[in-house]
Amino acid sequence: MALKGNLAVFTTTQLLNLINLSKRSGSLTIFEGVETGEKMMLGDGRTQIDKLVAGKPLARLNFREGKLVFAEMQSKDGHLASILQRSGKLNEEQSRLIRQRAEALKMSDKGLALSLINANYVTQKDIIQSIQKHTVSIVFDLMTWKREPFEFKEGDQAPASRILVPIDLRNIIIEGTRIQNEQLELEKEIPNLDMALRFAEDPSSFKNIKLGANEWRVVGFINPKNSIRQIAKACNMTDTEIRRIVYALLQAGLVQMVKPQVEAKRRPDIRHPVPRNTPDRDVVNRLITKIKTINKTP
């Protein structure tokens, strides 16, 4: 049976937790989220979010009995030579040459690892640690993804030619929770995305400030009429991404948050216990007997 959804409603951390607790074997694919223009209704029958369908696969994780054994991500070069270079075990030149040779000889990662160990380039431990680091960095990346569709398929085996390094998910989950706490902090700092921004001073003061491309895009939309949410949408950013940037701009004193034109109304949650009838055992037993006999054909 499928385990399908998207990260907006079921987070990477929740997924890993589920796979860990149920000791699953299988593969988890995360896809590019393709806009459909349609909306998806959440369970409150009121809130709508963009409905995304699965586009091309962006990342894949393989699990065996609840342990992560392999991860690849489109945006992260997963060739063993590159992995070893990123962890400092090979320099750039070595990595390039080794990769060329491996590709010319059509060597698998496993074959390459063996010949590197035999040639005393690296140790087995280097290889395992480097792959582990690579795998974990992919997972941490995934934990910041917020809307991509995913699918878990049972029993799918990890690619035979790749080196599998089993990793206990619990540590990753704990670390991931820390990352998410950072997001919660940001949410506390900027709780309401319906607020707008305005420049603290003359926008020309931005001239001497070094901003990244993403920051500039946000700055371009700053106007008391635009809510932060609208800016995020215009810049195609997730809530966390926009919060991070707005937070930095606020900290730097470049912008100020201004009151939204329409404040969202929130009804207080009324939760007082209601009177309870304690039924007697006889009543419950009669109900059971009755319900057992109901056999309507629809």
Add this chain to the structure above:
Amino acid sequence: MQTVKMVITGPFSSGKTEFIKTISEIDVVSTERSITPDSVESQEKSETTVAMDFGRITVDNDLVLYLFGTPGQRRFDFMWEILAEGMLGFVVMVDSSKPETFREARSILETFRAYAPTPYVVAANKQDHADAWKPEDLRIALRIEDENVKLLPCIATDIEYVREVLLELLYSILEEMDSN
């Protein structure tokens, strides 16, 4: 004559009305309202329950069970408290094929538990759907750690499942009596 009631709750479109329809001996007195045809809700279905659903099971001359279904849209949740009053127990219906509603299911569950500490079961509905999550996975997704809380597979249109869900709720009620 004694009447007792159970509440069938859960997120929007999870199958509450269907569940009650399947087992009620009367036509469900439903307060359905058509959904505006071009709204997002209408991609899901054409009608939603506005105030409540109301079904009945007559046990004998002096005992009647009423089944109340809560409205799915949160803007009607002022009804919840009224419906929860005096209930024997409740069923949380979840559309197992819609993870986007799990968070709400969890929140509804918490709210009802706060209203009254009665026994409840969770029905992993729409198990006939190709994308349905398994009950075991739903348990983890909804963070129902308490092993005593039953998570049951359900197809709300199928009397066998509906009967089983209600029976399991009644067994839970008995178990609770035994433990007190």
